[in-house]
Amino acid sequence: MAVDLTPGPVAAELARRTARFVRDTVVPVEEANGGVLRSDDERRELQAAARAAGVFAPHVASEFGGHGLDMRDRAFVFEEAGYSLLGPLALNCAAPDEGNMHMLEAIATPAQKEQYLRPLATGGTRSCFAMTEPAPGAGSDASALTTKAVRVPGGWRIDGHKWFITGADGAGFAIVMARTSGAPGEAGGATMFLVDAGNPGMKIVRHIETLDESLFGGHAEMVFDNCVVPDDAVLGEVDEGFAYARVRLGPARATHCMRWLGIARRAQDIAVRRASTRELFGSRLAELGMAQQMIADNEIDIAAAHGLILQACADLDLGGPSGHSTSIAKTFCAEAVWRVVDRSLQICGALGVSGDVLLGRFLREVRPFRIYDGPSETHRWTIARRVVRRLDAEDAR
Amino acid sequence: MAVDLTPGPVAAELARRTARFVRDTVVPVEEANGGVLRSDDERRELQAAARAAGVFAPHVASEFGGHGLDMRDRAFVFEEAGYSLLGPLALNCAAPDEGNMHMLEAIATPAQKEQYLRPLATGGTRSCFAMTEPAPGAGSDASALTTKAVRVPGGWRIDGHKWFITGADGAGFAIVMARTSGAPGEAGGATMFLVDAGNPGMKIVRHIETLDESLFGGHAEMVFDNCVVPDDAVLGEVDEGFAYARVRLGPARATHCMRWLGIARRAQDIAVRRASTRELFGSRLAELGMAQQMIADNEIDIAAAHGLILQACADLDLGGPSGHSTSIAKTFCAEAVWRVVDRSLQICGALGVSGDVLLGRFLREVRPFRIYDGPSETHRWTIARRVVRRLDAEDAR
Amino acid sequence: MAVDLTPGPVAAELARRTARFVRDTVVPVEEANGGVLRSDDERRELQAAARAAGVFAPHVASEFGGHGLDMRDRAFVFEEAGYSLLGPLALNCAAPDEGNMHMLEAIATPAQKEQYLRPLATGGTRSCFAMTEPAPGAGSDASALTTKAVRVPGGWRIDGHKWFITGADGAGFAIVMARTSGAPGEAGGATMFLVDAGNPGMKIVRHIETLDESLFGGHAEMVFDNCVVPDDAVLGEVDEGFAYARVRLGPARATHCMRWLGIARRAQDIAVRRASTRELFGSRLAELGMAQQMIADNEIDIAAAHGLILQACADLDLGGPSGHSTSIAKTFCAEAVWRVVDRSLQICGALGVSGDVLLGRFLREVRPFRIYDGPSETHRWTIARRVVRRLDAEDAR
């Protein structure tokens, strides 16, 4: 009898190896660095170790050197990778590269795949995804896109202003979203461009200081000023950018959830270990009811988040509509992970806010997840509208 | 590619038929009766209709006239049955009969199956499960069991006091849990007995008035006073009652969740239909942000509950340990269903508290689910303890 | 040193007497009747007892036989009265009469006061306030008022449809809100009318079945069909009805909070007594952490609600703007009282949902308070808008 809420045998073994690798190899590096890695050499070292452990690039097609897992199987492996802030980087499945690989696999030309996907998949380079703009540009509302690309002889000229571009600093190339028709507020007409680092029209104007700090390369504010690219820099079709963004965002949403759920599991383990050994008022902390309630609520949140991720993966793997289930998973996971880290920190008391454990760091890292990739409110808005439409459609039958 | 978060084809079709049957046939009866059925004739009529519709007894083995669904498949069908308060009764999969059938299938002798399971499975009779006792007896803490059974020539004599015995009034027989060794507070030594209605030693002393009223037959307080039963009234082995109770409780916990999740879906549909048509402050209610938030939170709660039910079912179907996942599912579902009904009522405003819709009734019916079958606090306590033990065990390796 | 978060000496003594009276005299009647009184004789009996105990009509001016307490002092007395579902009725300070007395004192002519206020204040009669209409009429949005009054020779003719008119059945008169100018959706132009019971144009068409049942006289659906009243039936000025409604609603909102906070205190006492005596898993329930958390959260909610009531009373007594603080108090109290009753019931387990204690009854009674008198969402909307305007105004300075 097959009950496929469990991973297939290959993924199960890969998840086990990943768990071992992350605990033995990644966590020590993470703890020594307070969760934030800044040197590219250290990144390469971690990735070499992952390759040696046979856990590198679980999501990448085998022709590009990966394990070729489908979404459901990724859930089990990525949750293990996410057990450390640096685990996804080590396995080369961190944001934004992982989502970019996914999209390049889906829509790049063979030549683009060789030029961009292969070095990215092997860790030879990094990338960024330049979509978000400062208000009143594209943010929660993607259709507000203001960056423009216009045709010039032999290519395109991109002009615009982007911010919160994760990993831009040090990236070998950027995938840039620019409007090629229509006006801000209108859906139609965005195109994606591959822009190489070093293009004189693409500039990082500052590193945005943020509550979170562990995403490699940080978050940049960028200006595209007379940024000219050749025709073959177009990724996919002209004017199809919004559709491609959804191609990228659905799976990326699910994999964000997987990675952050790993941190929730880690936080819970730190708190439970503390509660198991700390004596208070004559009891083990783990035997006091209010601590037990927090531990149980963590466990429930983690299990529920995992279940929602699997449901989203099922929709993604089956290839049908997945916007509803990925929005639901993203909204719940972002808030559940936040609650779990917050409770775990509370269980640890003053130790929890100290740098002696990483819970304060985790709290900082997971808070933005309720905003990045669509704030919870935007997702709730789309969820509610879909529910209303679905019932209207049912009633019309 | 098989992603088994979806039902098998047989169950999918049965779920569709059940949905149709409940909406077309059961809901009108439910609405006409305010959600509470009191006449056994009406029960038989509904069950006849279910049989005619080919949806009767989805959980029962085919040799006893059912569809023989495993737990995972039940999830899809029972959630549809639960869309009406009377749906599970119509399909003969309501508590406590459904759980009793499950247990009889698992541990009764062939003769006991013919005598008790067959008429129960076909709707010819009803049953009850007499375990819970008033404080300080067996409640959240099963080991506090005080009802005693002692050997007498040719059988046993049972003496004790039970309450909250659902469906006792009108039941053809009771499965009675009594202590056969050890003292209250000690685990070992309970036995289950089959006691026929009409046994002069088994008396219903009152109907307990409760917030909920839709479980057929209500909740009785019972006294066992010199209640003598023959040797073959023993169900399973002597002194193995606590283990059997767990056999019953795991699946019963999951099926409670399925049924009540159906009511949550129904509440959401009522609220969304109202929000779609009600104009307020110049907008459709369904377009106001606070209503959208409630609708989205309902949808998230429903999806998360469904995911946890499936995870519990996977454990139950695979036959491994399932106490953890069923406790998690039960705790989350009981609270999620409560939240969904509460928000749905709020969306409907004054209409929501009126008898013109059934939301006030649903609120009354689902509230006790956070207490029946183990209060949330007891489940959280066991969940936390398992988490601590699991981590201790991992660390010991 | 004067810290006037405590009641004045007169009110303190009255609060003590009220507490004694409610516990000794009202609670036994309430428990014997399951919290719901239906006979007018019993109402008169309770009120006679309150008069004998010197606690009758704490809010009424002394010239009409009351104690003349200001809002702040009322808080302390009404919270004690509300300790039983029947306490406010006994003291003649229940909704809707108490709010009607308040408004009549404020705007009625001397003749109207003699004819309507005096018998109402002394318990000789009861009244109702006919404002709310079924959708799409006046509800959350008062300006949607559709009931119309037009001038006829010597008076007015009222036509319209009302529902959720509390206490209408058996009331000696109704205060009816009708549109006298403008159209639904426009603010201006409502007038209040005093309509005597027996007016052939005023009919109760049904009792609305509701989740709550303890407000004396229930909630009626009424039709005004060619309901003719004389000129002196106008209460206050023509077209000033919306302003008067606010006169009534501000204090009524605060006194609702006081009364329901009394029930929260009662629920907490019931739960704490149970937790003090119930043994579970070898401890007193009151010593288990999760129960302690619920008890503490109840206590915090009760204290916070009390503080918000006092702040609203301060604004009301000082005569300045009070809409913000009464909205805040109402929103918080309605939800806090609900949480307190819900937790108290949970602490009591199966007993809590049984009719052996009144917690299930309380749960049913307090749920609608989150909807009646403006749903929480409407209040939140007005609160948010005031906050934005306040900051805009500050920034403009």
Add this chain to the structure above:
Amino acid sequence: MAVDLTPGPVAAELARRTARFVRDTVVPVEEANGGVLRSDDERRELQAAARAAGVFAPHVASEFGGHGLDMRDRAFVFEEAGYSLLGPLALNCAAPDEGNMHMLEAIATPAQKEQYLRPLATGGTRSCFAMTEPAPGAGSDASALTTKAVRVPGGWRIDGHKWFITGADGAGFAIVMARTSGAPGEAGGATMFLVDAGNPGMKIVRHIETLDESLFGGHAEMVFDNCVVPDDAVLGEVDEGFAYARVRLGPARATHCMRWLGIARRAQDIAVRRASTRELFGSRLAELGMAQQMIADNEIDIAAAHGLILQACADLDLGGPSGHSTSIAKTFCAEAVWRVVDRSLQICGALGVSGDVLLGRFLREVRPFRIYDGPSETHRWTIARRVVRRLDAEDAR
């Protein structure tokens, strides 16, 4: 008519001046420094400005140069001071100095007041309060105190280990809590000692890295190793330290709440300003229901927190038991302030997690308040126990 939920005229004027001063003078310094001041010169400059603005030392007796406000009046002024992370430092009413001044005023000898209180009150020096110890020492459970003081000729010798000693670095003196009789786990027998900076037996062994960073001087880990002090270093009576700690903690708890509530007001203002100007999906963000709900919930939390602070202040000013109301205020405020900052950040979206506004900083600063000064769980435990005892006492009468 006096409704003393409003400040007296002197305090009202001082609160207005403080509000002006903080907005005009302190906030610019705060924003330029990211909320964290590290230089003592800058501290002295800010304090000089506060003195010039006539708002320095609102809580200090006039003989020591302050405004001599009672607790209730402090609430209004401290909430304004707390509007900036640096406001309390500027007014010399920040933790831990403010609490130390309070205690010195209450129990120091005249000579000790001249030597320690006067320079502290005027900002000439800073101080720290060395009570908390790493596990298993004094933390949530004060009676676990392990640091010991034993008599030596002419004085005492203190040995022990402390951590989370706020402001220790750069402090002119420490008030040190040490056990002078009894054993860890027993209540009786702590004494407070005044230890001058420079005492060779008192060493800061490290700065503890913490999530929060704005408390001036940070949090130190300290070792007392053969730390000898003279007899007149004893503060108050020998063995009365636990009682004095309560003298300090009650008011300190309330003033913590006031200060942090100021930050909640600030966060709300930042968010509301953003919501007023940000356009999203064709509306002002401030007109979208989910944003309005967050704004309203912030407002409700702020008002409820303020009311609880006033109730605690009333108890403190009246001199009766205040442990219950200060625990309630502390627990609610710590969580409410956290919720307000969290919602405010959410309203601001990506901007909210960036360093361009201080909300991420505020989030980091307020999180530990749910742990410092007794974690919420410890307070809930004491609150619940008091509720049980109070009802037991009532029932015994």
